[in-house]
Amino acid sequence: MSTPAAVLAARELLCDLTPLKTDCGRLCAGACCKGDDATGxxxxxxxxxLYEDCAFGRVLPAEFSLGGEEAKLFVCSGTCKRENRPLACRLFPLFLKFKEDGTTKLRLDARARAVCPLCDYGIRALDSEFKQAARKAYDLLLEDARCAAYLRELDEAFTL
Ligand code: SF4
Ligand code: SF4
Incomplete structure (x- = not known):
């Protein structure tokens, strides 16, 4: 199936932005890029x-579904060009939380706490331009039924 326009637009919004204006990877030696063959x-x-013939990683089935589709993982070699990052890498360490009234809120991803030193300082410490772009990206994704269903189930599945 083709990549939804909302995913392409969200990726573009976050193409050049990172959680801090400076290179946060210098704080942690790029901890969020240091997965292994079992993580992605x-x-x-x-x-x-977008990753069918990718030189720096491969797509694997996640063996669970999200939003009614088989979820897929991207397992990488640990380095990539910024413009090639998957959307999850561009949004990290942010997460979209659904509230009971149906509205949504940006949060730090609870799964990021074990990896990302920025989480110690709270969401306020992240660059406001990055957060605004992430919010816009999520808003675009929520307008796409496929992506909205994915995000809602992701929240349900991974809320600790
Ligand atoms: S783990 Fe956090 S601080 Fe380190 S590179 Fe990733 S986002 Fe930046
Ligand atoms: S795809 Fe790129 S940004 Fe994402 S974890 Fe791998 S090296 Fe890091």
Whole structure:
């Protein structure tokens, strides 16, 4: 299936932005890029089509579904060009939380706490331009039924 326009637009919004204005990877030696063969980043719906012939990683089935589709993981070699990052890497360490009234809120991803030193300082410490772009990206994704279903189930599945 092709990559939804909302995923492409969200990726573009976050193409040049990172959690801090400075290179936060220098704080942690790029901890969030140091997975192994068993770990990977979840791809958004249809994003796997962008990595079919990828030189720096591969797509694997996650063996569970999200939003009614088989979820896919991207397992990388640990280095990539910024413009090639999966959307989950661009949004990290942010997460979209659904509230009981149906509205949503940006939060730090609870799964990031074990990895990312920025989490010790709270969401306020992240660059406001990055957070605004992430909010816009999530808003675009929520307008796409496939991505909205994915995000809602991701929240349900991974809320600790
Ligand atoms: S783990 Fe956090 S501080 Fe380190 S590179 Fe990733 S986002 Fe930046
Ligand atoms: S795909 Fe790129 S940004 Fe994402 S974890 Fe791998 S090296 Fe890091």
């Amino acid at each position: 980043m979840l791809l958004f719906p249809g994003e796997d089509a």
